[in-house]
Amino acid sequence: MNEHFPATPSLSGTPLDGIKVADFSRVLAGPLTTMTLADLGAQVLKIERPGVGDDTRHWGPPWTTHSSSYFESVNRTKRSIGLDLKDPEDLAVAREIAAEADVVVENLKSGTMARLGLGYEDLAEANPGLVYCSITGFGSGEGASMAGYDFLVQAVGGLMSITGDAEGEPMKVGVALVDVLTGKDAVIGILAALTERSRSGRGQHLEVTLLTSLLGSLVNQSSSYLATGRSPARMGNAHPSIAPYELLQTGDGPLAVACGNDGQFARLTEVLGVPQLATDERFTTNPERVAHRAGLVDELEAALAAASADEWAARLGEVGVPAGVVGDIASAIDMAERLGLQPTLDLGPEHPRQVRHPITYSRSRTQPATPPPDLPQRTNDDHDEKEA
Numbered sequence: 001m002n003e004h005f006p007a008t009p010s011l012s013g014t015p016l017d018g019i020k021v022a023d024f025s026r027v028l029a030g031p032l033t034t035m036t037l038a039d040l041g042a043q044v045l046k047i048e049r050p051g052v053g054d055d056t057r058h059w060g061p062p063w064t065t066h067s068s069s070y071f072e073s074v075n076r077t078k079r080s081i082g083l084d085l086k087d088p089e090d091l092a093v094a095r096e097i098a099a100e101a102d103v104v105v106e107n108l109k110s111g112t113m114a115r116l117g118l119g120y121e122d123l124a125e126a127n128p129g130l131v132y133c134s135i136t137g138f139g140s141g142e143g144a145s146m147a148g149y150d151f152l153v154q155a156v157g158g159l160m161s162i163t164g165d166a167e168g169e170p171m172k173v174g175v176a177l178v179d180v181l182t183g184k185d186a187v188i189g190i191l192a193a194l195t196e197r198s199r200s201g202r203g204q205h206l207e208v209t210l211l212t213s214l215l216g217s218l219v220n221q222s223s224s225y226l227a228t229g230r231s232p233a234r235m236g237n238a239h240p241s242i243a244p245y246e247l248l249q250t251g252d253g254p255l256a257v258a259c260g261n262d263g264q265f266a267r268l269t270e271v272l273g274v275p276q277l278a279t280d281e282r283f284t285t286n287p288e289r290v291a292h293r294a295g296l297v298d299e300l301e302a303a304l305a306a307a308s309a310d311e312w313a314a315r316l317g318e319v320g321v322p323a324g325v326v327g328d329i330a331s332a333i334d335m336a337e338r339l340g341l342q343p344t345l346d347l348g349p350e351h352p353r354q355v356r357h358p359i360t361y362s363r364s365r366t367q368p369a370t371p372p373p374d375l376p377q378r379t380n381d382d383h384d385e386k387e388a
Contacts, residue, residue: 004081004097005043013365014041019194022097023047023078024106024113026054028150028176029135029210031074032183034105037190038077039357041367042103046075047094050082053375065350066374074183075372076347076354082376085116098123098130102203103190107135110144120205130203131193133186137210148210150176157214158231162221165236182213243289243296244268247326250304255312257300258322262286267319271312272303347371 005020019042023034031046031054038044048054054075060068081097083090098104098118106113113119113134120132134140137148154160154172164171189206197203215222220241221232232240237256239245244265247254259265262285266278277283277299282292289296304312309325316323327335333355336343344353351371 003100004045004093005100013363014367015361015364016040016042016194019043019103020101021045021103021105022101024094024104024108024118025135026107027056028074028179029182029186029208030105030107031056032180033133033135033186033190034078035074035076036183036187036357037103039366039369044078045097045101046078046080046373047083047085047097048080048376050084050377051375053080053082057375064352067372069352072351072372073354077367077370078373080373080376085118091116091118094118095123099127101127102129102131102194104130104132105135105186105190106133107148110134110136110140124203124205128202129197131190131197131206132203133190133193133206133208135182135186135208135210139209139211140207143209143211150179150210153178153210153214157211158218158222159214162218162232162234164234166234168234170234177217178210178214181217182208182210185213185216238293241290242286243293244300246297248297248304249301250309250312251306252308254326255304255309256324256326257316260322264321265289268300268316268321271315271319271321272300273306274299274303345369 021034021037021042021044023044023046025031034044056071057067059070062069064072083094085091124130138146160170160172186208193204225231237247244257244259248257259268269275269277283289283296313323313325333343345356346353357366
């Protein structure tokens with residue numbers, strides 16, 4: 001058998017040292033899954049269409065010197081091989097790669113991998129320890145023919161119905177959140193299956209769907225529906241069960257205030273100079289504050305008008321009341337840097353910085369990051385040399 005996962009210098013200390021991943025995925029949920037595995041030390045070989053590659057290589061602007069920033073955001077620390085799965089020789093190579101792998105991740109149209117002889121049953125016969133993860137939009141049954149795009153799932157899955165102003169139209173979240181959540185769920189499933197394999201020696205087939213990942217992420221909102229039979233509605237920036245937990249207007253702009261308990265609310269009123277609100281029967285407990293939210297907001301905003309959002313954020317922070325000025329992505333990264341969280345990593349002079357793997361480990365380490373792979377042509381160099 002050809003070795004498509006060449007020996008690499010020891011990555012001892014990375015959690016997934018020695019794990020080989022065949023990545024048949026594209027766009028976001030799948031590539032985020034495999035990039036996370038790569039961050040954790042797995043060898044990831046990405047299978048792409050020759051000369052075309054992953055769809056997101058063409059999703060821009062913005063562009064980098066090598067590709068689109070979208071593609072690069074979820075494809076670092078991988079190798080890539082160009083294979084046309086409609087070509088018998090290339091398909092044979094793809095099967096060899098899958099046979100060598102510990103993990104296969106795919107999000108092709110439901111049924112495609114099986115038709116190519118790359119389905120779980122085909123591969124597990126020769127590779128019984130294989131952990132095979134299929135990412136779909138709506139499952140492989142009745143929803144198999146439905147296109148699994150994040151925006152669509154945000155719409156039909158209920159997320160847009162609870163996002164946006166109460167009197168406005170439904171709104172999507174400002175990032176492909178369902179894809180991101182699904183990618184993280186896929187990683188959880190793969191790690192669980194690898195752990196189980198370490199005991200049984202056997203792999204298994206996982207299916208993660210965008211719709212079920214979204215429903216799982218709706219937590220208190222989906223629970224509210226199941227408990228009451230009524231679907232929650234849009235509330236803008238307000239919280240359905242906590243008050244004040246929303247944007248409040250100050251003398252120069254909005255301030256995010258998140259009081260999670262009565263003690264924080266009492267300190268808020270002290271700082272604002274309206275301590276009587278903490279003993280007002282309308283506001284003494286959180287359920288009362290939720291019931292009288294409109295009056296509460298009026299009282300608080302009247303007091304907040306006396307100073308700027310920055311000033312209130314500083315004063316409230318000093319007494320442990322969660323409050324902050326609404327920032328942007330640039331200010332969020334700056335904040336993480338000021339806090340010593342080291343939020344980004346450097347891939348070299350020809351590549352923009354990237355947001356790092358979000359977890360810090362006390363004993364393990366993440367794999368040193370390498371730039372996303374360039375667009376492959378027919379095959380990668382390793383395969384060309386072996387076939388020569």
